[in-house]
Amino acid sequence: MSTEHRERSDRAHRIPSGLRARTPAPPAWLLSGLRPEAAPIPWAAVARAAVALSAPLAVGFALDEPEYGALVSMGALSGVIGDTADAYRMRILNIAVPQFFGAVGVTLGTLVFGHGWVAVGALTLIALVSGMISSIGTVASVSGLLLLLNAVVGAGLPLPRPWWAAPLLLAAGGLFVLALTLLGWPLRGRQPERAAVAATYRALADALEAAGGPGYDERRRRLTQTLNQAYDLVLGRRARVHGRSPALVRMLAQLNVVIPLVEAAPAAHLRGRPLPPAYPAAVRELARAVEEGRTGTPALDLPEPATRAERALDAALRHAAPVVHHAEPLPHRIDDKLGRPAALTVRARRAVRDMALSPASWRYGLRLALCIGIAQSLVSLVPVERSYWVALTVTFVLKPDFGSVFSRAVLRAVGTAGGLVVAAAVLAEVPRGWWDVPVMAVLAALIPAFSAKGYAFQTAAITPVILLLSDLLNHQGFDLIRPRLVDSLIGCAIALVAGYLLWPESWRSRIGDRLADAVDDAARYVERAFGPRPATEAGLRAARTARLQARRRIYRDLSGVRSEFQRALTEPPPAGTRAAAWWPLVVAVERVVDATTAARVRVNHGAPPPGPDEVEAISADLRTLAAGVRTARTPDRLEPPPERSWDEESVLAPVRHEVAAAHGFASPERA
Known part of the structure; x- marks a missing residue:
């Protein structure tokens, strides 16, 4: 021994x-960032983006109000970028809540448009608030981002009057994306949660297959990620419908009984030799039963366990199989292993309290405010036409939960340069008018497809869309290209110097x-x-x-x-x-x-x-x-x-x- x-x-x-x-x-970070990730193309998101951004333009041209159509499409763009959740209820939060903050941001920006140093102070204060609320969570992060982005757009572009027109049109675009997203809810309302639970069983089967070998650690990490995602999806729904949805309670019971199997996996791995293939095969069969919603009497063909680890797996599988195949939820197995989630109001109060007392939250808010203040002061002192792009660049680069500030700054510069090449061809060769509608459909479809490949690719896809929409608002045409490249480089430089080099956070902190x-x-x-x-x-x-x-x-x-x-x-x-x-x-x-x-x-x-x-x-x-x-x-x-x-x-x-x-x-x- x-x-x-x-x-x-x-x-x-x-x-x-x-x-x-x-x-x-x-x-090696640059090569890694420029190498496309091996991710499948989300075809449903591609179709939604094409319709969501091109349809408002078509309506705007039909009503002879292209500026209004461009603003609705701009709101739809933020909805497309924010639609990253799987479960439909979370998608409502991910799209609707940020739209409210975006409407507040563009309203504040519109009110200070053309007011010089008042606009600088207002945007700096908004940046502080945006940075602090971004530390609360995923939805708050997107909300803070949209609050600041729309405030910058409102303060930098002459938007339609009266003051309420721009926030109303932008919110309409985001809600249009939400409506398109929810079209599939009646047909596959519980599919994301069921797929997540099944994915947990498959990840467990992969880990059991690798037990005793060098690939186990990576597969165990993947199992942890899928288990966390499944619990987040199921418990996100349970907070509202627990006790009233038998299907949801059954999924929670199926997720709970996987825990003893997850616990047995490390014991199987530490034996130092592979498990009999019947064990991972049985787990894969449970995954198929979860995904297909099968019921009935399960048939387990397992070998006689020879070690304690195999006995643990055998007992856990025989405990899980009846629960997975049981048509009705078992009352004693419906409680999750983390305790019942607190009420939404309680969690909101905790989040606000933690944000206000967190040094990291203040540190990021002050860093973002400093960079936005420098960007707005610079463009107020130096005559840079349509210079709102500088602050937009700073905002995107300094998102802390999106990756390293250093790598994002350079990757954004590279992605913007690539996107400007496409934008230059569009603005030079495509006449303004109805031709913008099919062009926008093609460009918008590239956003979700390229976003799955990496940050530089996402930037390259978004850049021509924003420039085309900006041209519909300010009619600068091809003259937008050079200033946008210069503005992007200035924004990246500000983020690197004032947002990175001046904040040498220690490794310990x-x-x-x-x-x-x-x-x-x-x-x-x-x-x-x-x-x-x-x-x-x-x-x-x-x-x-x-x-x-x-x-x-x-x-x-x-x-x-x-x-x-x-x-x-x-x-x-x-x-x-x-x-x-x-x-x-x-x-x-x-x-x-x-x-x-x-x-x-x-x-x-x-x-x-x-x-x-x-x-x-x-x-x-x-x-x-x-x-x-x-x-x-x-x-x-x-x-x-x-x-x-x-x-x-x-x-x-x-x-x-x-x-x-x-x-x-x-x-x-x-x-």
Whole structure:
């Protein structure tokens, strides 16, 4: 057993070290950003975008009011960009709520149009508010973006009067996109949620197929992402219709019973050899049953389990199969594993409170306000025609949840240049009038198709659309091309200097603290997984729920840390090189959590539980590691844990080896 554990620890060392060797150096960010991602074309979104942006232009020309049609199409453009959710209820929020903030923004912008320094002050204040509310969540982020974008447009373009015309027309465009989006709701209202639950089972089957091999870690991360997405979709609907929709309750029960299978996967992987193919095949059959809504008596053809991990999988599959195939929801299985969501008003109050008290929220708001203030002051002092594009560029580049500011600034410049080539051909060769309608349909269809390929491609697709709409509002024609390129470069330069170089956030405040929090959460998870056994059945259920909540919270946090690391890797030194140095520790913490889950499964299926001293020692080593991550600037500054001698036959032996490996990754010269 001890030899097996040492070999497993050696493999743990080698895998992250390979990841360290393959970690992209900062200069590779440009090639990565310009390489199209392998994503399928969303044909439904392509068709919606073509209709949503071209139909208002046709109506505008028919009524001899092309400016009105252009404004409706501009509102539709924001709706197309914001339509990123899967579930229909979330799509309503993602489109409708930002349209309200966009209407407020264009109203404020219109009121200060032509007022010089008053406009500068107003847009700077709006930028502060926009930046702060962007930290609340996805819908708030899009709302903050649209608030500022429309305020900039209103303050920079002569829009139709009276003051309420522009917000009304822009909102009409966004609501037109929403109406097109909801056309499929009667036919496939629950399809996104059902597909997400089925995708969780398929991702689990992929992870089980890779168990014991080198591809497991990546598939386990994909499983975590699909599980989180499925819970978000199903619970988003449950907050409104829980208890009144049998189909929704059944989907929640199907999602809940996948949790024991997810817990058994790490135990299967740590055996070090592949599982019998019958196990992943059975999970794939459950995925098909979920997707097709099948009912009846399930038939499981599973081999006789030979190990504790296989016994855990066998028990979990036999528990899940009846629930998946059951036509009526089982009342005792409908509660999710994270607790009932708080009421919408309660969550809104918490979000506003957290935003107002968050240093990160104020920091981003002030950074965005500074850049917008500089951009507006510059164009007020220097006669730059139709210079609202400078502030628009700054706003898009400085979105913190869209990626690295450094890479986005350069990729936006590249994408804008590519889009201007297309716009130049359109403005030079296509006569203004009815020909704009089919041209707009083609250009609009490219937006969702190119957005799936990467940020530079999205920028290249959006640029000619905005320029064509701008030409319908100010009639500059081909003369728009050169000023827009200059304005984009000025905006990117402002974002790089005032929004990036002047804000040298330390690694500790941006990534290190989040990584340290994840390590602390891993310590708490070990304590919860192997704490004192409750004396009552209710206590056992509560302890298991707390353990599940802790595990999912860790994986969510690590997913966010991983995303932040990926952004930092695309930045120049020192941020990029520092992120590369710490990157293997993220993988190490994930492996510690996996090993802890596997140990808990083994105890559930007959292994002797560990002693409290061993649990306390592992937790202490993890907390020491977390404290070191918070204070050390580089991994080699971390202090190693004290030497301890434990029983290699203990169920926690793999966890101890993973914790030692984590310290080894952080302190390579001591490993």
